[in-house]
Structures are given as structure tokens and as C-alpha cells.
Amino acid sequence: MIQIFLEEQMFYNEVYDEVKLFFNENEICFTDELPPDEKGGIFLYCKVDSEAAEGPVFRINLEWDNSSYNADIPIESKNIGEMETEKVRELKRQIKRHIYLALVKCTGRELPWGMLTGIRPAKIARELLEEGKTEEEILSTLTRFYMLSEEKARLAYGVALTESKIINRTGKDMISVYIGIPFCPSRCLYCSFTSNPIAKCSHLVSKYLDALKSEINGVQRIIEEKSYKIQSLYIGGGTPTSIDTVSLEGLLEHINKTFNMTWIEEFTLEAGRPDSISKDKLEAAKNYGVNRISINPQTMNNRTLEIIGRSHTAEDIIEAFGLAREAGFDCINMDIIVGLPGENLLMFEHTLKEIGKLNPENLTVHTMAIKRASRLNEHRSEYNLISGEEAEQMVNMAREFANSIGMHPYYLYRQKNILGNLENIGYCKPGYESIYNIQIMEEKQTIIALGAGAVTKVVYPSDNRIERAFNVKNIEEYINRLDEMIERKKALLNP
Numbered sequence: 001m002i003q004i005f006l007e008e009q010m011f012y013n014e015v016y017d018e019v020k021l022f023f024n025e026n027e028i029c030f031t032d033e034l035p036p037d038e039k040g041g042i043f044l045y046c047k048v049d050s051e052a053a054e055g056p057v058f059r060i061n062l063e064w065d066n067s068s069y070n071a072d073i074p075i076e077s078k079n080i081g082e083m084e085t086e087k088v089r090e091l092k093r094q095i096k097r098h099i100y101l102a103l104v105k106c107t108g109r110e111l112p113w114g115m116l117t118g119i120r121p122a123k124i125a126r127e128l129l130e131e132g133k134t135e136e137e138i139l140s141t142l143t144r145f146y147m148l149s150e151e152k153a154r155l156a157y158g159v160a161l162t163e164s165k166i167i168n169r170t171g172k173d174m175i176s177v178y179i180g181i182p183f184c185p186s187r188c189l190y191c192s193f194t195s196n197p198i199a200k201c202s203h204l205v206s207k208y209l210d211a212l213k214s215e216i217n218g219v220q221r222i223i224e225e226k227s228y229k230i231q232s233l234y235i236g237g238g239t240p241t242s243i244d245t246v247s248l249e250g251l252l253e254h255i256n257k258t259f260n261m262t263w264i265e266e267f268t269l270e271a272g273r274p275d276s277i278s279k280d281k282l283e284a285a286k287n288y289g290v291n292r293i294s295i296n297p298q299t300m301n302n303r304t305l306e307i308i309g310r311s312h313t314a315e316d317i318i319e320a321f322g323l324a325r326e327a328g329f330d331c332i333n334m335d336i337i338v339g340l341p342g343e344n345l346l347m348f349e350h351t352l353k354e355i356g357k358l359n360p361e362n363l364t365v366h367t368m369a370i371k372r373a374s375r376l377n378e379h380r381s382e383y384n385l386i387s388g389e390e391a392e393q394m395v396n397m398a399r400e401f402a403n404s405i406g407m408h409p410y411y412l413y414r415q416k417n418i419l420g421n422l423e424n425i426g427y428c429k430p431g432y433e434s435i436y437n438i439q440i441m442e443e444k445q446t447i448i449a450l451g452a453g454a455v456t457k458v459v460y461p462s463d464n465r466i467e468r469a470f471n472v473k474n475i476e477e478y479i480n481r482l483d484e485m486i487e488r489k490k491a492l493l494n495p
């Protein structure tokens, strides 16, 4: 149990997120009482001291057993609200850093990603690259200031380098477009997305697709007005290929007829579940310009596939992959998950070996994250999950495997409640980096998103600002309120 006394509520997120790296939610308690509860435990005290001898300071003090950690961060003014934005940002970084150092001292644990709590660990490295810093300087900042392990610092730097090449060759008028199909053959155990079992929602599919086509028309008018060029198009979900062939063909045809496809470098279709893939769907996708698809096994162990609620086998994955190659796809991504319930190192190794035989161009290695809205979270006690250390062994095994088949990491993100505080890594063969994945992760490009639950992100690079427009998640509401969804985007793009 850790008790926290925090005087300045504006630092709540920084303090809470950092403490949460070491403690579970139910072990963290904020208190207004001083001095700390005499029952003992660990006490974190964060407060401005305006009477300090050398001028005002922000004081971090951690006490446990008979030990303590103390740090005074000098501040310009005792009234933090009067400080410049950049100075407050720096203060936030320092607060996080000292809390991390204090908790390392108290718990004896160092974390692979050091003090970093955000979802984009490569972003710091990329910003330092943009400032003209050398590799040595960046690695030093990541390991000494942010306290990443040497290995994670190198990973973040390598990814930032690859991402920069793609971002820097992107014209300012270029955008990406995301189209969401929120249906799946069944719901996976760990899923928290907007996905609806298609058998239960069959009465809504054609109405949904009609609404989506109208939204495509509305968005095309906006794109024309703004003279945007579409660089990448991504049809995701859910599982877009869970709709029937004629419907999928109709949607792809509408996209091709409506959008100007001239500048598109990458057109991805998530064909995530092999039980949704057919030769006809793949051929239709190929004919309408899709040049990247995703076939996501998650695991190649049949028993695990059953446990996680996927109604297909590893053999189905191999067959679907073969069909995709026959249809002419030369850029295929496969997603796998580290730490699926019941899996051990040997089972994970089996998955990697099977993937090696298929030899895809992209491999995305997710680490299991327990999402609030998932069935796994609801029935957590019924499942056997591995420790953070075992998850790390699997992540390392995946890295060695990816390297052995000529892949390098090109994008990277972290999630809340991820096993071992690890990460998700996208690997690829040289030249097969997904533009869309990099753009969505680094938030340097406007992404217009269509469909139920889709989130449009408009990037204003000159003032380092991002604004969002949300589409409603419920399918029926989306259909009924379609005009409003288009208007929200219009309003955001024409402030």
C-alpha cells in the first residue's frame, strides 16, 4: 500500500501514472492527511515549499520502513499556474523522474522502459533526432534521464530512425484515411474494440455499409475542398472481411469511385481472422488496389485459439495465407500475442516456427494487455496468465526470431495494463514498413476516420496541437446520426 499526499492536483496524472508502474490500482491511495497514517507503509509526499533557503522548490519525499528519498526541484514561482507552459512540462518530467528514482530505491526494482509511462516511447527519440541530436546523445538521454535499459533505448532509437524517414518524405497536404467495419466472426477473449459478432448483427450490415458509403461521399467533399492527397488508406475493424464477398466488393468499388486514388502508396485491408477469408474476397481486394493485408493468427496453437474464442484452427491460418499469396499479395502482416492464457515458452516458440515457415513481410508482436472492457478482465481469475519475466523472455525470443528472418522493428507502442510493462512491436522486412502504422503512432499526419467508433485526428504541426472528432460507437446510432458525424469532421477541419 502506498499513500500519496499531493498538493498540486495539476500533477495528478504524472504522479499516479508513475506510481502505477510499481503498484496495483488497489494499492494506491491519495490522502489529505499530514503527517502520514501511523499504520506505516509507504508514503509519498509531493508539495511546493516556498520557504526553502534557495527559493521555491517542488519537494518529492518518499518514506518507507526507516528509509527515505528526498528531492527538491527548483521552481520559478510558488504559484505554478503562473509558470510558462514549457517550464511546467519540464517540471512534470522532473517530478516523474524523481518519483521513479524514489520507487526504484524503495522497491529495488528497475523497469525496462524506465520512467516512461506514455504509449509512444519512440516519440522522444524522434523529437531528439529532429532537434539534430546524434545517436550517442539520444541514447545517453534515454538511458540517463529517462532511465531506459540500454536495450530499450536502442530499440526506441532504431524505430525513431525508421519512422523519421517515412515521416520526412510525407508532403504537408498528405493525409491518411481509416475506414472501420465493426463486425467479427466472434468476440475474442481479450478484445475491447468496437466489434460485434456478425451473426447477431446481420440485419444491420447492409444499412451500416450504406451509411459508410454516405460518409465516404461526405469525407471526399471535405478532402476536395482542402486539396488533401490520400497517402494511405486502411480498412480495419473488427474484421472487415467478415462481411460477404458482394458487400466487400461493393465497398471497395465505392472507395475507388469516390476517392482520388492517385497518391495512395499503401492500401491495407485487415483480413484478421482466417475464418473470414475466401479466395473471392482476396481477389476482389487485389483488383481494387489493396496492396497490404493482415492475417492475424495471434497463436499457432489450436488449444489456445479455442480458449481465446476464435473459431478457427492453425491449419486455417496456413490455408488463408496460401490463398493470399496465390491472389498476389506480396505484403502480408501477421499479428501474434505474447502471454495468451495457458501459453508457455515452448508454445510461443512453436508459433514463431510456424510463422517462419509462412515467411510474412510484417510481424506485429503484441504483449497481452488486460483491457477493462474485455471478457478476460471480467473473468480474470479463471485464466492462467504468465509473469512479467516470462513475458519478457517471449518478447526477446520474438525479437531474435524476427531478426533471424531479416526483419527490423519499425513501430512501437505501449498500452495500459500490459504484462511486465512491456510493449507492442511491429517488425518488417526492409522496405515493407507500414506507412499508416507509423503515421498513427507518431501523430504527425491528419487521419480522417470513418465508421462507428472511429476517431479522426487533425494535426496542426505549427502549434504542436492535435484535435479529435469522435464517431459514435453504437452501430444504430452511427447510422441514424451520420450527417452529424460528417459535420463534426467538417467543423474540425474548418475551424
Ligand code: SF4
Pocket: 183, 184, 185, 186, 187, 188, 190, 191, 192, 193, 195, 237, 238, 239, 272, 273
Ligand atoms: S478479431 Fe480483433 S476486433 Fe475482432 S473480436 Fe478479435 S480482437 Fe476484437
